Amino acid sequence: MARRLAAPLRRLGGVVFSVILTFLGLTAVTFVIGRFMPIDPVISIVGDKASTEVYDRVYKELGLDQPVVVQYATYLSKVVRGEFGNSVMTARPVLEDVWRVFPATMELASLALIIGVLVGVPMGVIAATNRGRVVDQIVRFMSLLGYSMPVFWLGLVGLLLFYAKLGWVEGPGRLDVAFDDMVPTITGLITIDAILAGEDEVFFNALGHLILPASILGYLSLAYIARMTRSFMLAQLEQEYILAALAKGLSPWRVVWVHALGNVWVQLITVVALTFGSLLEGAVLTETVFAWPGLGLYMKNSLFAADLNAVLGATLLIGTIYIFLNMLSDIVYTLVDPRAREPS
Amino acid sequence: MMDAPLLRVRNLSVTYPSDDGDFKAVRNVSFTLGRERLGIVGESGSGKSTTGRAIMGLARPPARVAADELVLGDIDLRTQSERQLRRLRGKRMAMVLQDPKYSLDPVMSVGQQIAETHRTHLNSSKAEAKAASLEMLNAVHIRDPERVYAMYPHQVSGGMGQRIMIAMMLIAGPELLIADEPTSALDVTVQSQVLSIMDELVRERGMGLILISHNLHLVSSFCDRVLVMYAGQIVEICDAGRLADAQHPYTRGLLAALPELGRRRHELPQLQRDPAWMDDIVTPLETTSVKGGA
Numbered sequence: 001m002a003r004r005l006a007a008p009l010r011r012l013g014g015v016v017f018s019v020i021l022t023f024l025g026l027t028a029v030t031f032v033i034g035r036f037m038p039i040d041p042v043i044s045i046v047g048d049k050a051s052t053e054v055y056d057r058v059y060k061e062l063g064l065d066q067p068v069v070v071q072y073a074t075y076l077s078k079v080v081r082g083e084f085g086n087s088v089m090t091a092r093p094v095l096e097d098v099w100r101v102f103p104a105t106m107e108l109a110s111l112a113l114i115i116g117v118l119v120g121v122p123m124g125v126i127a128a129t130n131r132g133r134v135v136d137q138i139v140r141f142m143s144l145l146g147y148s149m150p151v152f153w154l155g156l157v158g159l160l161l162f163y164a165k166l167g168w169v170e171g172p173g174r175l176d177v178a179f180d181d182m183v184p185t186i187t188g189l190i191t192i193d194a195i196l197a198g199e200d201e202v203f204f205n206a207l208g209h210l211i212l213p214a215s216i217l218g219y220l221s222l223a224y225i226a227r228m229t230r231s232f233m234l235a236q237l238e239q240e241y242i243l244a245a246l247a248k249g250l251s252p253w254r255v256v257w258v259h260a261l262g263n264v265w266v267q268l269i270t271v272v273a274l275t276f277g278s279l280l281e282g283a284v285l286t287e288t289v290f291a292w293p294g295l296g297l298y299m300k301n302s303l304f305a306a307d308l309n310a311v312l313g314a315t316l317l318i319g320t321i322y323i324f325l326n327m328l329s330d331i332v333y334t335l336v337d338p339r340a341r342e343p344s
Numbered sequence: 345m346m347d348a349p350l351l352r353v354r355n356l357s358v359t360y361p362s363d364d365g366d367f368k369a370v371r372n373v374s375f376t377l378g379r380e381r382l383g384i385v386g387e388s389g390s391g392k393s394t395t396g397r398a399i400m401g402l403a404r405p406p407a408r409v410a411a412d413e414l415v416l417g418d419i420d421l422r423t424q425s426e427r428q429l430r431r432l433r434g435k436r437m438a439m440v441l442q443d444p445k446y447s448l449d450p451v452m453s454v455g456q457q458i459a460e461t462h463r464t465h466l467n468s469s470k471a472e473a474k475a476a477s478l479e480m481l482n483a484v485h486i487r488d489p490e491r492v493y494a495m496y497p498h499q500v501s502g503g504m505g506q507r508i509m510i511a512m513m514l515i516a517g518p519e520l521l522i523a524d525e526p527t528s529a530l531d532v533t534v535q536s537q538v539l540s541i542m543d544e545l546v547r548e549r550g551m552g553l554i555l556i557s558h559n560l561h562l563v564s565s566f567c568d569r570v571l572v573m574y575a576g577q578i579v580e581i582c583d584a585g586r587l588a589d590a591q592h593p594y595t596r597g598l599l600a601a602l603p604e605l606g607r608r609r610h611e612l613p614q615l616q617r618d619p620a621w622m623d624d625i626v627t628p629l630e631t632t633s634v635k636g637g638a
């Protein structure tokens with residue numbers, strides 16, 4: 001009994017250990033960036049017209065006269081307690097700001113990922129099963145395009161075409177001004193909140209705003225997901241169990257979409273988790289183009305305003321999400337792959 | 345003795361096209377199979393697997409398969425559509441592969457994989473398929489079918505995996521089983537156990553078995569007749585009991601290698617070869633004459 005528990009516990013211990021280690025590394029990086037950025041944190045607060053006495057006082061208050069190790073320890077203990085200081089731009093605690101804007105990014109990246117997976121995986125499967133044929137070439141071309149297309153360019157062209165010219169989608173922002181504050185914030189995802197409040201009109205307006213940036217982000221992730229699915233699928237189709245499945249009389253459809261794809265999913269989990277992380281990153285550009293009030297736009301604005309606390313806080317949040325995604329993919333992995341469920 | 349044959353193969357050839365000329369992996373192979381156990385032996389690369397797969401209609405693309413006759417019972421396999429062939433695979437003819445570690449789907453429980461064959465061919469409900477699968481697991485001598493049903497391939501040993509494979513392939517009641525090196529990947533200790541289970545089922549059900557192996561000793565002790573392949577051709581067909589009288593120098597070479605049973609698998613000793621053997625195609629007529637003494 002004890003032995004059966006030992007292995008999963010050891011595994012869990014390993015995960016926790018690596019999470020802590022990664023987090024320490026992450027904070028060290030944000031700390032160092034904070035130290036060596038060509039932005040004087042004192043001047044950001046007191047302004048460049050302040051007297052030397054004021055400057056020195058604030059310099060001391062910020063602990064900048066302490067040894068670097070002590071400064072890092074202080075920084076770490078604050079970070080752990082969620083104290084990232086105040087944003088100069090909004091004059092509010094950074095954590096509060098980040099917490100407020102994050103759902104917008106989450107909504108955008110989630111829909112993008114759903115689009116990327118729902119379209120990208122079947123595309124990859126079809127490309128693999130039609131290897132070398134026209135469909136395969138088309139998928140490959142679309143993937144390549146997705147890799148090489150700059151987001152902001154796609155965004156601008158998309159807005160010009162689908163919003164300005166065709167009027168199929170709503171413009172920049174998350175919601176028309178007329179609908180602002182019409183639904184109570186529950187999840188922070190406006191589409192979900194609108195459904196919860198039973199406000200159809202708000203829902204469709206929000207979706208209209210969301211669909212274009214999400215499709216563009218989704219297209220970028222789709223390119224990667226489709227390519228990975230294709231190569232995973234090609235490798236699975238070479239396996240002996242595929243021959244066995246055919247030998248027992250299954251249809252090619254079942255062999256591909258049930259047996260081969262079941263094994264492809266195992267490999268895709270990491271890809272999907274990484275894609276989600278890069279979508280959060282990619283959101284910076286997309287949000288700027290679409291005036292999407294999420295973490296990306298917040299970071300860009302803070303960066304331009306030399307608002308160091310805000311930039312570092314947001315960076316740390318994204319890093320933490322990456323760590324969390326990795327952990328999550330580990331858990332999902334054990335759900336999809338029976339081989340990962342028990343100690344080996 | 346050999347009533348309506350189960351399988352008739354005449355001049356089966358399989359060609360792999362390639363940039364520098366076509367490669368004939370199987371050349372004019374002819375034999376008939378009754379409700380008996382026929383062994384196919386030959387060194388690695390002699391075309392045994394290709395022959396088995398061609399019969400199943402599962403030759404590896406882009407292989408080209410040609411035959412003057414390829415008849416299963418009363419069905420001309422050459423004229424069957426892909427859809428019709430699918431109905432025959434698993435139902436009338438089935439195939440056991442070498443290594444259960446690779447030939448079972450790693451992410452589906454073994455029970456479901458067995459039940460899947462049943463459901464595909466017998467249009468059964470989930471419950472019926474499960475009941476039949478448990479019975480089938482019992483038939484391959486698995487002691488705790490309920491428990492094994494829920495297991496995944498990585499949780500079972502090689503010997504048990506191969507028995508599961510046999511269950512999966514026989515559950516829909518095929519009359520022909522092609523076993524391609526079914527014990528080569530297994531521990532020596534379980535090889536004979538798996539063979540005897542396969543033998544028991546094949547006998548009980550009055551099936552025909554093609555046992556493919558590179559091991560002449562195993563084939564000759566297990567089968568009724570032995571067919572020796574070399575470079576894609578049959579160089580000899582004879583009764584297993586009369587192998588000692590075999591004429592062909594290649595067969596004699598294989599026989600001479602027999603005492604060294606302890607050798608590692610796949611490692612046949614260097615045999616004398618002669619390019620002239622390539623012309624020694626055995627026709628079905630000669631087959632009967634060799635078999636005459638039985």
Ligand SMILES: Nc1ncnc2c1ncn2[C@@H]1O[C@H](COP(=O)(O)OP(=O)(O)O)[C@@H](O)[C@H]1O
Nearest residue numbers: 360367369387388389390391392393394395404
């Ligand atoms: N896909 C393929 N393309 C080209 N040649 C192949 C292919 N598959 C098998 N062969 C060749 O066909 C011959 C017979 O192979 P195989 O039937 O697997 O032999 P055996 O099962 O007797 O070891 C070998 O020489 C092998 O190299």
Ligand SMILES: [Mg+2]
Nearest residue numbers: 392393394524
């Ligand atoms: Mg082989």
